[in-house]
Amino acid sequence: MDDSNATISEVLANLQSIFSGVESLGKAVEFGDKVAIPIYQFNFGTGGGGGGGGREGQKSTGVGFGLAGTIGPVAVIILSKDTPGAQGIQIHEFKTNKVGEALAELMLHLWEMIESQMGKRQKLSPEKKEKLMNI
């Protein structure tokens, strides 16, 4: 492996250190007096390889590298426009980084915010429900 491969390895190592575990803010979504901002985490993995040799008298080298990564929401920041200062900021962390579970968690928070703005929840007493079921 010649110097070019060494250089690529250095570049990849630097890329990995730059991107791995980076957390980034997603696009803000407004709901009335609240703003939800998802936080995403980037996890990048890199790999590289090189080759040399070839026919006599001919220089032959081969270089390859790969870059793969995952992006998943890890938390959501909720800002209340009407509440000044730190009290108006809430951060909800997701328990795992599995995308499906995180999305469910994110949607739950968003839905609760929607519900809070669309009116009170309806309670139906067990007695009333029983009468309906026996109508």
Place this chain on the structure above:
Amino acid sequence: MDSQNMQQKEEIESLLKTCETARDSVDAFLRSIHDFIAAVEELPAVARPLVRRDLESNTGMRADEWKAFLERLGERYDAIHDAVQRVIGALTNEGDNAEVAASTAALKEVSGPLKEGADIAIEELETMARYIEGLPDKINMVPKAFLKAEDRGELISSMPGRVERARALKQLLEKTKGELSAVT
């Protein structure tokens, strides 16, 4: 047939028509619930429990409970319809007063649970109608990433018809309750 029986017959025939219209109305609203259940099944797995919970928290009942209530209501209307026909038969055949009284008593018995639960059902149907009316605003607040534009448009356009079905059934329940009180 004396004038009292004539009046009773007119009232009971009106009740019969109301029962028939109400039965159709129950079926129509039941179809809306089936459509809702099917639409929820088509949603992404992460959205399903949220939508189900939204219905329950805003109307007090889950979709399967709405389905069970409407099926029960349909059966009750069938039973009342049969009892009403027996009263009409007794009045038409100019049977003795005992036959008319017996069929009327049977109608009173079979319609008891509906008269008892009608006010709650009327209240619940109005709650449901208001919930459906508010759904377009709620659907518009769902981020684009979670709901395609065509699905959003289809959902919103289907809401007015569902509100009408809920309110139509509510009005027929009110009418049925009034007519039952007059004849039993």
